[in-house]
Amino acid sequence: MRLHRLEVAAFGPYARREIVDFDALGADGLFLLHGDTGAGKTTLLDAVAFALFGAVPGARGQVKRLRCDVADPDTATEVALELSVQGHRLRVVRSPEYQRPKRRGQGYTTQQATASLAWVGEVPHGQPAEGITRIDEVSRTVQRLLGMNAEQFFQVVLLPQGEFARFLRADTTEREQLLERLFGTERFADAERWFRELRTERGRELERRKQSMREWLARLAQVAREEPPDDAGNAWVAALKERAAGVAAAAREEDREASAARESADATLQERRTAAERVRRVRSAHQRLAALEEQAGERTKWAAELAAARRASTVTGLAAEADRQTERLERAERSEVAARTALVAAGFEEPDSPVTVLRERAGSWREEAGALAGLVGEAEQQQRDRNRLRDLVETATYATAQATAISEKLQGLPERAKELRLQRDQAAEAEAKLDGVRLRESDLTSALADATGLPGLEAAVGDAADVERAATDAHQSAKAALLDLRERRLAGMAAELAAGLGDGSPCPVCGSGEHPAPATATADSVGEAEETAAAERERAAEERRGTAFTARHEAEAKLAAVRDRLRGQTAELLDEQLTAVRGELAQLADLAGRKAKLAASVAAAEAEHDELMAERARSERDAGAAEEQRRALSERVEERAQRLDVARGRFADVGERREHLVALVGALDELAEARASRAAAKERLDQQLAAVRDAARQAGFDTVEDALSAARTEARVGELEQTLSDAEKAAAAARAVLAEPELAGVSPDEVVDLEPAGLAAEQARVRAETAVAASRAAVQREQEMDSLAQRFAADLAALAPAEEEFAELDALTDVVNGRGQNVRRMSLRSYVLAARLEEVAAAATIRLRSMSQGRYSFVHSDAAGSRGTRGGLGLDVLDDYSGAVRPAKTLSGGESFLASLSLALGLADVVAAETGGALLDTLFVDEGFGTLDGQTLDVVMDVLDELRAGGRVVGLVSHVEELRQRIPTRLRVRKAREGSTIELEGGLTAA
Structure with a gap:
């Protein structure tokens, strides 16, 4: 990867x-981004990162506030980067x-994020x-x-010295988090998690088996009705x-014996019941025949009553119809x-006139x-129009008063609105x-806190x-x-060597096998163990001295920073200012x-003003509209009143006169219809009475009254028929029972005892x-016991391999x-990271x-930590001057920078190789040079020069003035191409 523009x-x-x-x-392969603190050097690196990944490294990326606060509102925030990677050039x-x-208007709107990628030159396939x-x-x-994500790019290309200084002094957990992000060991963490989840799942399965x-x-104990012993098994x-x-x-066996006894007892009981039933049937038949003989006279009367009722049934229907015709008349x-009464009441003087x-x-x-029907509608409209006239007068009066009241309210409204706008x-x-x-x-609060803590810092x-x-x-001691x-020890070294001589063995100094006068140790001789112990005490004292030096330096730095922020202000003055500011x-x-x-x-x-004006x-x-309508409607009302006065006559209005006429017509029609209906009903009644008399004579009755007295209801007729029929059937059934062969010779007085x-x-x-219930329960318990025993044996056999x-x-x-047998306390992921850290x-x-x-x-250690904590990610420093391995925390400021830079460069090489990323032709090193002396x-600089081998470009970001002298100058701010130094002044830069 090489950056171009x-x-x-x-x-920023x-x-x-x-x-x-x-x-x-x-x-030249090496250039410098130089400028005062806050000039914007690191912002250029942020711009490179933002162009590639849409994010900036470190804590700056968490703020998400990238736009320049003093930029022109019409200038869009934008970053454009042109680079070459894997043989392709892109923008x-x-x-x-x-x-x-x-x-338009006030306030702010959100400008959405955008991104674009364009190919410069040949477009890659696909x-x-x-x-x-x-x-x-x-x-x-x-x-x-690039072959790497944003986190890896920030660590590999934009080398952040501060983070690697923290990496040197970090504990195992912090170091592990960084290495995980860089080397992508999530799959090993997934493997660890898979083992844990599998163990949990198998543990639950084993527990389910148990x-x-x-x-x-x-269940076996429940079926057997006894408690299982502690060592219950097969x-x-x-x-x-x-x-x-x-x-x-x-x-x-008990079930078979009880069943045989039951069958014998049931057979004996059935024989006794059969004999008792025969006696009961014979006795019942004789009793029924005797009862029927006693009712013979009553049945004769019932038969005569039934015959008369059947003859009178033809007369009762006609008589009932005659009664209905009488009711209609x-x-x-x-x-x-x-x-007739209603017609007279309506005012008609001749109610007895023909139909x-x-x-x-x-x-x-x-x-x-x-x-008159049409004039009734006009009369109703006349009343509505008169009501409408009254409503129009009221509407005009109310609207005029409303307009006057609104005008009064509008007088003081503008002044009140002006006062509200001012407030x-x-x-x-x-x-x-x-x-x-x-x-x-906020500034005064922080300053007051600094001033309050100043005495403590001075004491520290x-x-x-x-x-x-x-x-x-x-x-020093x-x-x-x-x-x-x-x-x-050097003074007594001869005696120490002589102590190891033996007869016939060569002298380590002269080689002779004879030792005539070997030296002897004096009272103040010193051995190797004493020297080693003294050296260890000296090293520990030196470590304490270094720690004390670092602590004193940090305390002085904190004190100087607080004094610089306070600028001579006292806590009392700051408290007064803070009180005043809080009041404001x-x-x-x-x-x-x-x-x-x-x-x-x-x-x-x-x-409200606009609404009142509209109202x-x-x-x-x-x-105005109500007054105009009132004048037009008043003319129509006067013209219609003249026609209606002629039509109403002696009545109050036309409707009353029409209602009177309609009532007379209805009364006349009703009286005519009633007289016609009465004459027709009288004719039909006379015809029906003649038919009833003829039917009575034909049925054999002298008068209609004799026929009606012989008539019976249908229920009574059915009752008589059923009673006579039941008597005949009962007599026949009793005679049939006595005629059965199996009852021959059975006396109704015989007695059979069933109780024994x-x-x-x-x-x-x-x-x-x-016995049946006990047998079924025992067999079921035996079967259930066999089934449970089989399942128990199968599960017991499968439990041992599962355990x-x-x-x-x-x-x-x-x-x-x-954990467990892992003596180094290293997880699989830590083991992999330890190998990467070793590289x-x-x-x-x-x-x-x-x-x-x-x-x-650098010395890598995979030993377990203190108190059994995880190991594998230890990183110390071997000091060849003393031959001792030192913690990285004991390095001085300049030495820490060298170690951090070396670690950053080494990690960049390993990560680039690990990720298989594109060749990194451009590299940035951000700050840290101010802690070095001239020789270091x-x-x-020699090491950085070596990084340029093979065409690699290294960019340095620093405010150290000496670097400007060491890097050849061919380009400066707001000048032509004269050198390779960029100077940033007041946040401005030029190419």
């Missing part, structure tokens, strides 16, 4: 469009989401010639071409089966009287009422000031200095003691809080049913997850030894 507009501190030509900058353009002022415009497609294409065994034992189950089989056999006579006269008079008056503007101004006052409050600096002096003295011991903030917040309510009041006042206009229009036989049969039945399999899986899962340490050591002139090397800076 970068363009930024309204991005860059308000205008700025261009960086990387081809010109990287002509990526991105714009983030941000808020811009609305082009890619659209017009490029890509979807944000997600652009990100996927860039990641596929629970099944417990359930089978419980032997106990076999004993249960044997006992159940014996109980079932005894129950079946009476109703017709009553209707005629009522109709023809009545019908003629009704027809004449009906025609007259029809002629609303004051609230808006207070709201605009709130952010500034809140910022002042003094304490740290005291600790450092004590540590320095202790270290330990070092002096070590040197003294070494001198004493409360006033502004209270006033700003009323802005919405005041704005609503202004809008309501303006709306007054409507009231004036309504008054019934008692014996009941006892036999109870015994048999009890062995789970034990093996449990041990393997513990090993994979860094990183080897790659980083090459550069670290070069930059530290052979003094330091030369060594670092």
